[in-house]
Amino acid sequence: MELEIVKSGSNETVIATLFDVSPSSKIRDIKKLIHKQKKSLYPDRQALRIEPKGKSLDDDVQLKSISANLKNSKKLFLKDLGPQIGWKTVFFWEYFGPLICYMVSYTRPEILYGKGAATKPMHQVVHYAAVCWSFHYIKRILETLFVHRFSHGTMPLFNLFKNCSYYWGFAFYIGYYVNHPLYTPPYFGSLQINIGLLGFILSELGNFSIHIALRNLRPPGTRERKIPVPTGNPFTTLFNFVSCPNYTYEAYSWIFFTILTQCLPAGLFTAAGLFQMTLWALGKHRNYKKEFSNYPRGRKAIIPFLL
Structure with missing residues (x-):
């Protein structure tokens, strides 16, 4: 031919x-x-x-x-x-950058906060926030390297600069305010901090559990697609309610991080992320329903019972 x-x-x-x-x-x-x-x-x-x-x-x-x-x-x-670039490469730099940008402000360099800023006392919640932030992005890097199985090997090179600008910019923006010597701790004190911290930890565990479940749906070296369903892990029960519970748990993580820090930039980051993840989730939800005639009808895209 x-x-x-x-x-x-x-x-x-x-x-x-x-x-x-x-x-x-x-x-x-x-x-x-x-x-x-x-x-x-x-x-x-x-x-x-x-x-x-x-x-x-x-x-x-x-x-x-x-x-x-x-x-x-x-x-x-x-x-x-x-021009294309590998997904793993893009994700690595998306997630490595925020670690560095945030930690630059956490160490309180003089160039950001003035002379003697590093010697100023930090509230305990500032340390909690740094640990939560670092844990999230280290988890993402490790998932990129060892957990995720991508249906496509590459994405447009431009996405590297676009995505890095978003993640790195917000990391510096949030870190600057949370780690500032004049940072004011949460209004409701220990109660608010404990709620935020516990919610963040549970949400991160849920997000990781969903990623493992999605990985196990696709045999190595294939692009096979199946309907995701709950496993024996209780965190995966959210599959009964939404098509993209990984996005749901991701949103929960940043909502609780915002509660933990009571920081407006963190709230803006949460809102922006939820908006983008909602668009992705709606698209994936539509694709699931088109691809699988027996797809569960009661599921929403990202927010249980609502959206």
Whole structure:
């Protein structure tokens, strides 16, 4: 089979012509053949489609299964996704940066707070907040390296700068106020601090439990998808109520961190994160319902019984 690879767009420029392509070839094989002719278009940078603005084909799709839908001239349309970078690399720098940015303010350097700031006494809650912050991002780094199994190997390079700006900026913003020599501890004292601390710890354990459950749904080296359900771990019971309990627990963590610190920047970070995670959760919830006809109807996306 002869196959033309055409650039998605109005001019439909031919990027490559592939000869003697086997009908049993998968889309990932086609991408490799394109890469041989166009070295800059490595497979992770390519999105192949039947129509110029159609849905991108999965790498496991065989050519013979879509041959009836191809144009008479046997065309596939290619969208250049731009420079790509590995998910693990992006996540590592997303999470390593906040550790450093926050700890810079925790050590109270003179450049931030003036001479002698490091010798000023810190309230106990400031130390608790630093431990919670560090635990969260160290956990995220370790999960990225040893727990998560990604359905896609890369993401656009631009995301590295966008995501790092968000996480690093908020880390410095929150740290600056929580670690400031003039920081005022929570209004309700020990009660508020203990509620915030306990809630944060439980939420982090819940988030980790969901990540382990999701990991076990996908066998190593595959992109298999299953309906997530509760396991023997009580924290996973939240799967009965929402499609993305990892986001729910993440939101809970930052709500309790805000209670713990009584810090406005932490509240803004929580609100921004909840907004973004809600968008992601709604999208995943829709995909679950489309993909699985027997998907539980009573589940919401992220907030039990509401959303």
